[in-house]
Structure formats: structure tokens, C-alpha cells
Amino acid sequence: MRASNVHLERRFQGVAVSPGIAKGKAWVHRMDDESVPCYPLEHGTIESEIHRLEAALLQTRSQIQELQQRISTSIGDENASIFDAHLLVVDDRSLIDEVMRMIKKDRLNAESVFTTVSGRYIKTLSEIDDPYLRERAVDIHDVCRRVVRNLTGSANRDLTTEVGGERRILISHNLAPSDTAQLNPETVLGFATDVGSKTSHTAIMARSLNIPAVVALHDISLQVETGEILLLDGYAGLIIVNPSEATLLEYAEIERQKGVVELELGSLRETECKTVDGKHVVLSANIEMPRDVAVVRHSGAEGVGLFRTEFLYLNSEALPCEQTQYEAYRSVVSQLAPAPVIIRTLDLGGDKIMSSLNLPQEMNPFLGWRAIRFCLERPEVFKTQIRAILRASAHGHVRMMYPMISGVEEVRKANVILAECQEELRNEGVAFDAKMQVGAMIEIPSAAISADLIAREVDFFSIGTNDLIQYTIAVDRLNERIAHLYEPTHPAILRLIRMVVEAAHTRGIWVGVCGEMAGEVTLTPLLLGLGVDELSTGAALVPRVKAAVQQLSLEECRKLAQLTAGMDSAAAVYSACDAVARVHYPELL
Numbered sequence: 371m372r373a374s375n376v377h378l379e380r381r382f383q384g385v386a387v388s389p390g391i392a393k394g395k396a397w398v399h400r401m402d403d404e405s406v407p408c409y410p411l412e413h414g415t416i417e418s419e420i421h422r423l424e425a426a427l428l429q430t431r432s433q434i435q436e437l438q439q440r441i442s443t444s445i446g447d448e449n450a451s452i453f454d455a456h457l458l459v460v461d462d463r464s465l466i467d468e469v470m471r472m473i474k475k476d477r478l479n480a481e482s483v484f485t486t487v488s489g490r491y492i493k494t495l496s497e498i499d500d501p502y503l504r505e506r507a508v509d510i511h512d513v514c515r516r517v518v519r520n521l522t523g524s525a526n527r528d529l530t531t532e533v534g535g536e537r538r539i540l541i542s543h544n545l546a547p548s549d550t551a552q553l554n555p556e557t558v559l560g561f562a563t564d565v566g567s568k569t570s571h572t573a574i575m576a577r578s579l580n581i582p583a584v585v586a587l588h589d590i591s592l593q594v595e596t597g598e599i600l601l602l603d604g605y606a607g608l609i610i611v612n613p614s615e616a617t618l619l620e621y622a623e624i625e626r627q628k629g630v631v632e633l634e635l636g637s638l639r640e641t642e643c644k645t646v647d648g649k650h651v652v653l654s655a656n657i658e659m660p661r662d663v664a665v666v667r668h669s670g671a672e673g674v675g676l677f678r679t680e681f682l683y684l685n686s687e688a689l690p691c692e693q694t695q696y697e698a699y700r701s702v703v704s705q706l707a708p709a710p711v712i713i714r715t716l717d718l719g720g721d722k723i724m725s726s727l728n729l730p731q732e733m734n735p736f737l738g739w740r741a742i743r744f745c746l747e748r749p750e751v752f753k754t755q756i757r758a759i760l761r762a763s764a765h766g767h768v769r770m771m772y773p774m775i776s777g778v779e780e781v782r783k784a785n786v787i788l789a790e791c792q793e794e795l796r797n798e799g800v801a802f803d804a805k806m807q808v809g810a811m812i813e814i815p816s817a818a819i820s821a822d823l824i825a826r827e828v829d830f831f832s833i834g835t836n837d838l839i840q841y842t843i844a845v846d847r848l849n850e851r852i853a854h855l856y857e858p859t860h861p862a863i864l865r866l867i868r869m870v871v872e873a874a875h876t877r878g879i880w881v882g883v884c885g886e887m888a889g890e891v892t893l894t895p896l897l898l899g900l901g902v903d904e905l906s907t908g909a910a911l912v913p914r915v916k917a918a919v920q921q922l923s924l925e926e927c928r929k930l931a932q933l934t935a936g937m938d939s940a941a942a943v944y945s946a947c948d949a950v951a952r953v954h955y956p957e958l959l
Contacts, residue, residue: 379614384562386607387573389632390582391625392560393618394773396611399536400598402424406518407668408482416477420470423480426520431460433516437548441821445632453547455571459513466489481521488514498944501682512546543591547571554580560602562609564591568908577910586611611952631957635913639670643916645898649924652904653916654712660701665909670916673709673767675906676884677702679755680717684749689751700765707766712832712882713759714811715784716751717741717773734816741774746783756791763803771809778823785827798915811884813837818866819871831874832906836884839863857940863944864900866936871901882906891918891958895950896943898924899931914958 401726411419438453459465465487473482488510495507539560540553550572553561558581566572566585578581579836582604594600594611601610601621605628610617643653654675655666666674682690682698703711717740745752759770772784795802810827812818813834822830835858842845842862845855867883876883882904887893889907891914897921898906905915930950934943949957 377612379617380593380611382593382609384567384584384590384602384607384609385566386582386583387566387568387570387585388560388576388581388604389628390580390602391621391628392582392600392602392604393613393621394537394559394600395538396541396594396596396598396911398594398602399540399542400589401590406485407522409479409481410475411477411479416474419473419480423466423469423484424471426480426517427466427478430513430517430888431457433462433520434513434548437551445839455509456513456548459510460517469605477744481518481931484514484521485518486664488517492901494758508544508572508773509547515546516548526782530572539602541591541594541600545572550575550579550581553579553581555579560584560604562587562600562602564589566867588909610934627957637915637916638913638920639668641670641916641920643672643919645919645922645924645927647923647925649898651898651902651919652882653912653919654710654882654884654904654906655909655912656906657702657909660698662909663702663705666706669912670800671709671909671912672847673706674702674711675904676712677713678717679714683716688754690755692752692754692761694866695755695907696761699759699762699768702767703762706826710767710769712769712771712809713762714773715742715759716745716755716772733780735869742772742780742784743774745772746780747786749787751770752784752787756788757795760791760802762805763806764801769807769809769830770801771811771830773834774837775810775824776814777820778827781810781824781827784809793862797808803900813841815842815866818870821870825873825877825879828879830880830882831870832882832884832904833867833870833902835863836885838885842866846872857944858890858893859896859934859940859943859947861938861940861943864896867897867902868935875901880904889915891915891955892944892947892951894918895922895930895954896934896947898922899929900928901931910956918951918955918958922950926950 396610407673418736434456461905469480469484469487472478472487473480475870476483492507492511492514495510505731525630537557537559539559542561543564544566545561545563547570550561560582563572563575564587570585573583573585582602584604584607586607587609590609594609594816599612601613601617602608602626603610603621605624613621614753636890639730642650644650652672653670654673655662655669655671656676656678657663657674658678661680677699679695679699682695702945710954745755756770770788772781775781785808792802792804807829810817810822811832811834812825814837817824818838825831839856839858839860843855843857843860871881880887881901883897883902884906886907887897888905889911894905894915895918905919907915927950930946934946937943937946947958
């Protein structure tokens with residue numbers, strides 16, 4: 371059946387993670403799960419088996435460090451630091467100790483036990499709701515595969531060598547970050563995978579190497595054969611198999627236009643994010659780690675609109691002390707001063723759990739004891755973080771915000787703890803910014819509906835649209851069966867955003883958006899029209915959003931918001947937004 375359609379053009383839609391257009395022959399890499407031997411240990415060989423495990427771990431660490439060095443030399447320290455997470459896996463004593471205990475208890479070989487134990491870790495992370503954290507399962511799998519290969523003595527694969535000297539587009543079920551890091555842009559024109567997301571280290575590495583990439587194509591590795599002609603669209607997330615002459619001509623022109631646009635975007639770094647009629651829109655970046663500062667600077671962002679702090683807790687076997695947190699926050703704040711840095715307080719619980727906290731298992735952790743709820747019931751943990759943030763505020767422009775607020779009482783209780791920390795530091799003679807702004811994240815419908823009450827207690831709002839949409843429409847956006855129901859332009863979402871903005875402006879405070887909507891340039895005119903004061907997105911998207919804002923007028927955006935207020939479907943709203951965007955910046959879409 372495939373043979374009869376061999377010359378017909380076929381299209382597959384996925385998720386674009388690294389921009390660019392590539393045309394060439396496919397090379398399909400089908401990596402079957404490697405067979406891991408399992409056998410009982412002979413009497414008296416347990417200690418030697420543990421030594422064998424330790425030797426494999428040391429070998430793995432050495433290989434990762436060598437890879438880091440190569441990446442650092444070729445594309446910079448910032449990208450090499452991605453493999454810090456891999457080194458943490460090799461040094462994870464809880465993982466290693468559990469493997470050693472099982473080797474002694476079950477008397478089985480190291481690679482078999484290591485595969486079993488690491489598999490449990492990978493399964494747990496793979497089921498996490500947060501896409502950033504869920505993608506860390508790929509990192510663990512990457513390291514564990516390397517450890518097992520070192521135990522079995524099998525050689526590591528080099529995908530670039532396997533592709534050969536001919537320039538190809540690589541197709542695979544998935545690519546590990548270490549595989550991606552070793553790709554040669556001279557021979558690998560682009561790659562496409564069945565699975566993946568924009569937040570994966572594989573995607574980050576692809577962008578750093580300037581290799582066009584599309585992920586989340588479901589079964590592309592089964593639909594394409596080695597040697598077929600492909601056209602990969604890293605802007606629209608599209609794979610075209612056996613493209614027609616008309617399609618090739620169309621994409622030749624698109625590629626030319628995109629090249630011009632990318633050059634123009636690079637020149638916007640020092641320009642102001644202002645509409646054609648003079649409205650300044652604050653444009654910030656979201657970051658995960660202190661090392662992301664360089665990317666923020668390069669993007670032209672005006673500061674950090676969301677600094678997630680969970681990395682300090684999730685990468686540690688014990689709770690981070692005040693000094694450790696202070697140094698991490700100070701590093702970011704001092705490097706970006708005088709630009710503002712908004713630090714989100716701890717959002718642990720739910721899908722992000724430290725084993726040392728002994729959090730109870732819950733039937734529905736995403737509606738459970740997490741974020742601000744956890745912090746208010748564990749004030750000793752909360753106060754340690756707040757003191758660290760306050761101390762960092764002496765070194766630059768710090769703002770702090772509380773996550774997952776559901777009502778005004780939570781804000782009041784959190785502010786009481788904040789006041790206690792401020793008084794303690796005053797008594798200790800420790801410097802901090804007594805006027806530091808404090809805000810609330812609006813990501814639960816109850817918070818949006820009671821925004822007028824919460825606005826009396828804070829200095830700003832930051833709308834977390836990802837969760838606000840998910841909770842409002844009751845849709846798990848990661849569930850493929852219902853993901854199509856996850857609609858940012860749903861009339862209910864627009865009403866909630868409008869409600870939050872009006873409540874904030876009535877009290878004289880500002881409103882930002884730090885969810886994925888902030889980086890979607892099709893929706894930029896709608897957010898401006900609704901009165902949003904700040905947009906905070908991934909650093910890579912900052913130039914595109916800035917370019918969009920600079921080509922819009924606030925008056926037209928307000929007319930769009932008024933028009934959509936009377937619409938009764940998400941599709942109609944999106945269509946209206948798309949029409950405005952295509953008039954002003956079709957080259958960005």
C-alpha cells in the first residue's frame with residue numbers, strides 16, 4: 371500500500387521546537403530497546419558487583435564531563451551546563467544506594483537492578499504534569515542508558531557517524547540530549563521525533579546548534595522510510611514527505627522571507643517594546659535556573675517576569691539552607707540589576723515532590739497540598755526562602771510573588787510571615803529592600819473572580835494562563851484525547867483576564883501574563899487590548915513578541931478586545947486575533 375503512494379505528497383503536523391527549513395533525504399533511526407541481561411550472582415560476588423557498578427558510574431561521569439567540554443568549546447558554557455542535570459543523576463545517592471541495596475537483597479547483576487530502579491524514577495517523572503519537569507525523565511533515561519552500556523561493555527552510538535557523510539534529515543522516536551549534542555549540523559540538516567516538547571533539553575540543544583527540529587509527531591518514525599525526500603518546517607512544526615514542485619517553490623520563498631525576518635529580529639535587542647501609538651509594554655523573560663541570565667540579556671528582555679525556584683529543592687537531597695538560596699537569587703539579581711527580577715516562591719507539592727519532605731500521597735495532588743498551601747503549613751520552610759529573597763533584594767530590583775493563590779486569606783497569611791521575616795532581618799542588622807513589591811499569581815478561577823479583594827493586599831498580579839485555562843475549562847492539556855479542548859481564547863478565559871485587569875487597575879496595581887499565551891504573537895493584540903501591562907515569555911520568544919508589539923496600535927488592540935467580548939466561541943476569537951496579526955506582521959506567524 372505504501373508503494374502505490376510513494377510519489378504522493380504527505381503532511382504530518384507536530385510541534386516546532388527549533389526554527390528553520392530543511393530539505394533532504396530521510397534517515398530513519400529506529401532504536402530498539404537494548405537487551406539488558408539479568409542473572410543471579412554467584413556466592414561471594416556481591417562486593418565485586420558493587421565495585422563494577424561504581425566503576426561504570428565513574429566512567430559515565432567522565433564521559434559526560436568530556437561531552438560537556440566539547441559542547442562548551444563548540445557552542446558555549448551556557449549550553450554545556452545542560453549536562454549538569456546528567457551529572458546530578460550520576461551523583462544521586464538515593465538512586466545509587468537503592469541500587470546497591472537491591473543488589474545485596476535480590477542478588478542480581480548490577481545492570482538489571484539499575485534498569486529496574488532507574489525505570490521507577492523515569493516512570494514517576496514521565497507522569498508529572500509540569501512539562502519542564504516531565505522532560506527531566508529524558509535526562510535520567512539518557513544517563514541510565516549510558517551507565518547500562520558501560521556495565522555491559524557495549525559501545526555508545528554516534529548518530530552522526532551512522533547518518534554517514536551525506537546530508538540527511540534524521541527521523542527517530544526520540545533523541546536523548548547527549549545524542550542531540552553530538553549531531554553535526556554539516557550532515558544533519560534537521561530532525562523530527564515521535565515525542566518531545568519545547569521545554570526538553572533536546573529541543574534546547576537543537577536551537578543552540580541551529581538545527582531545525584519538529585517533535586511530537588506521534589508515529590513519524592513508522593510513517594517514513596530512509597531515503598524518502600522530506601521537507602521539514604521548523605517554524606510551523608510540519609513534515610512534508612515527497613513534497614510537490616509547487617510546495618518546493620512555495621517553501622523556497624518562505625525560507626528567503628524567514629531569513630530576512632530573523633536578521634531583523636536580531637536587531638531589536640536594544641529597542642523599546644512600545645506600540646506605534648506610544649504605549650510601553652513591559653517585556654520580560656521566564657527563567658528556570660541562574661545560568662539562564664545570559665539568555666535573558668541576549669534576548670533584549672527588560673528583566674525576569676518569572677523566576678521558578680523549585681530547582682533548588684528538586685536537585686537536592688535535603689532542603690536548601692537560607693545561604694544556598696540567597697546566593698542563587700543574588701547571582702541572578704545582581705547580574706540583571708537594575709532590571710527587575712520577579713521570584714516566585716516555592717511551588718512544591720502536587721507533581722513536584724522532594725523525598726526528604728515526606729509529603730503524603732494524595733488522590734489528586736494537583737488539587738491538593740501544594741504551593742502556597744504547603745508553604746503556609748510549613749512556615750519554617752517558607753520563612754527560609756523568604757529571608758533569602760529579602761536578602762537578595764539588597765543587591766538589585768527584586769519582586770516576589772506567591773503561586774496558586776485561591777483567595778485573599780492565603781495572601782494575608784503569607785504577608786504575615788513576610789512581615790515576621792522582615793522584622794527578624796531588621797533586628798539582625800541585615801540589609802533588604804523594605805519596599806520590595808509583592809504580588810500574587812492568578813492561576814485559579816476563584817482568585818480571578820475575587821481579584822478585587824486580593825488586589826487590596828498586593829502590589830501586582832501575574833496571570834499564569836497555563837493553569838488558569840486548565841482549571842477553568844477542566845482540561846488536562848497533556849491528555850492527547852482532550853488536548854484539543856484546551857483553548858486559550860475560550861470566552862470564559864477572556865472574561866477572567868478582563869476581570870483581573872479591571873480589578874487591578876481599579877486599585878492602581880499592574881498586571882502581567884507569564885503563561886504560554888504571553889509568547890503567542892497571534893494573541894498579543896488581544897492581551898494588549900485587554901489591558902495587560904507586562905508580558906513574560908521564554909527568552910527565545912522575546913524578540914518576536916517585541917516585533918509584534920512594535921507594529922500594533924493600542925487603539926486597534928482595544929477594538930479587538932471589544933469585538934471578541936461579544937463572541938461565543940474560542941475559534942471565532944482566535945480567527946479575529948489572527949486577522950489582526952496577519953495584517954500587521956504576517957512574517958512572524
